[in-house]
Amino acid sequence: MKALVFADVGRMEVREVPDPVIEQDNDIVVRVSSAAICGSDLHMYQGRTSAQPGMIFGHEIMGVVEKVGNGVQLLKEGDRVSLPFNVSCGTCFNCCRGFVNACLSTNPKLPGGGYGYADLGPYRGGQAELVRVPFADFNALKLPGTPGDRWEDDFIMLSDVLPTGYHSCIMADVCPGASVAIFGAGPVGYMATLSAFLLDAAEVYVVDRSEVRLNKVAELEAIPVDFSKVDPVQFILNARKENLAIQESFRPGEEKMAGVLCGIDAVGYQALNRNDPNSEKSIQVIEDLVQIVDATGSIGLIGVYFSEDPGGMDQNARQGVFNIPLGALWAKGIKVGTGQAPVKRYNALLRDAIIQDRIHPGKLVSHRLRLEHGPEAYEKFVQRGAGEGAEYTKVILKPNG
Numbered sequence: 001m002k003a004l005v006f007a008d009v010g011r012m013e014v015r016e017v018p019d020p021v022i023e024q025d026n027d028i029v030v031r032v033s034s035a036a037i038c039g040s041d042l043h044m045y046q047g048r049t050s051a052q053p054g055m056i057f058g059h060e061i062m063g064v065v066e067k068v069g070n071g072v073q074l075l076k077e078g079d080r081v082s083l084p085f086n087v088s089c090g091t092c093f094n095c096c097r098g099f100v101n102a103c104l105s106t107n108p109k110l111p112g113g114g115y116g117y118a119d120l121g122p123y124r125g126g127q128a129e130l131v132r133v134p135f136a137d138f139n140a141l142k143l144p145g146t147p148g149d150r151w152e153d154d155f156i157m158l159s160d161v162l163p164t165g166y167h168s169c170i171m172a173d174v175c176p177g178a179s180v181a182i183f184g185a186g187p188v189g190y191m192a193t194l195s196a197f198l199l200d201a202a203e204v205y206v207v208d209r210s211e212v213r214l215n216k217v218a219e220l221e222a223i224p225v226d227f228s229k230v231d232p233v234q235f236i237l238n239a240r241k242e243n244l245a246i247q248e249s250f251r252p253g254e255e256k257m258a259g260v261l262c263g264i265d266a267v268g269y270q271a272l273n274r275n276d277p278n279s280e281k282s283i284q285v286i287e288d289l290v291q292i293v294d295a296t297g298s299i300g301l302i303g304v305y306f307s308e309d310p311g312g313m314d315q316n317a318r319q320g321v322f323n324i325p326l327g328a329l330w331a332k333g334i335k336v337g338t339g340q341a342p343v344k345r346y347n348a349l350l351r352d353a354i355i356q357d358r359i360h361p362g363k364l365v366s367h368r369l370r371l372e373h374g375p376e377a378y379e380k381f382v383q384r385g386a387g388e389g390a391e392y393t394k395v396i397l398k399p400n401g
């Protein structure tokens with residue numbers, strides 16, 4: 001089969017590779033109808049996180065069941081399925097408690113398995129014509145319809161960015177009426193914005209510098225904040241003060257709560273340094289959130305801070321050590337959640353919200369490309385909404401045409 005393969009830092013290639021086969025009784029093989037490129041793939045593509053040349057990336061996958069192992073009970077050939085990026089067994093201590101992001105059976109090194117990702121186990125990614133799915137009855141989510149229908153772009157978001165954005169809101173305790181600040185208007189930030197409104201947040205600020213990406217979140221009725229033009233900390237604090245001032249019934253002392261209750265980091269450890277936007281500063285977003293989030297508030301750090309091997313942008317990041325302002329967090333009593341999203345906790349409900357026309361996450365998709373255009377798509381997407389990559393808001397590869 002044909003697959004998009006990591007050749008070297010900054011270089012992907014289309015190559016002929018062996019077809020995946022049924023290895024265990026509970027495996028299926030899926031013919032991929034859509035496989036998205038994710039900001040998480042860029043950590044490996046840019047060399048921040050190690051990756052072996054020859055690896056097939058791609059953990060945002062959907063398609064049609066082509067082969068079924070003897071032990072599979074719930075799926076048959078021809079079923080349309082979405083695959084959560086976490087590969088999980090469904091029966092270990094953590095899976096039983098809903099933490100499929102920390103499955104103890106699917107990755108020999110760490111808790112938590114995934115397709116096509118460094119250190120998340122031996123599973124090939126889905127930026128290819130076919131992909132093997134272990135523990136298929138548990139891992140595959142059945143979908144209605146047929147490939148290429150009006151839901152295709154919406155459903156491909158169920159593998160990762162939609163439930164991940166939703167999970168960031170859950171970690172940040174977003175609730176009806178909440179004020180929310182989201183850093184990063186990439187695909188994860190976009191889905192966090194969509195999810196915040198789905199959870200009835202009242203006021204959502206989204207910080208980025210990409211005009212195209214900020215316009216996208218503005219379509220969802222978020223307030224865009226361009227950090228290349230304004231200081232996002234001052235902007236959000238001022239806007240909140242003005243909003244509070246027009247409320248008539250202040251309770252005493254409420255003016256001390258002029259930030260937001262919920263903060264989300266949808267950037268991760270490639271955050272740009274606001275004072276020098278040509279360089280990176282791994283904790284820029286955390287520093288900003290600590291100032292913006294009020295006492296008693298919550299922060300969802302959904303952006304990746306993970307670097308097992310050399311390749312990070314500075315010595316601290318390389319070692320996975322980050323100078324988090326813990327004193328300020330402690331003084332404000334801010335709760336912080338981190339880690340991989342447990343996709344299965346949310347994907348069936350989000351699928352149903354799509355079917356019921358409550359959300360349209362597929363509106364983010366800018367490009368649907370054949371595998372041959374994959375290398376160029378990576379080159380554009382890595383510019384993160386700037387320069388020639390400005391229009392590449394979410395790229396979907398179509399390995400089977």
Ligand code: NAD
Nearest residue numbers: 039040184186187188266267268271272303304339340341
């Ligand atoms: P992306 O790189 O496409 O988007 C990040 C955005 O952040 C860019 O638009 C960039 O301009 C912006 N940005 C950079 N520096 C900034 C700053 N200082 N302030 C505000 N915005 C800034 O990535 P994405 O696909 O949207 O993913 C975002 C993060 O979420 C990545 O780290 C990704 O690996 C991670 N992620 C985590 C999970 C999980 O389960 N925890 C799942 C998927 C993705």
Ligand code: ZN
Nearest residue numbers: 038040060160
């Ligand atoms: Zn992803």
Ligand code: ZN
Nearest residue numbers: 089092095103
């Ligand atoms: Zn498990």
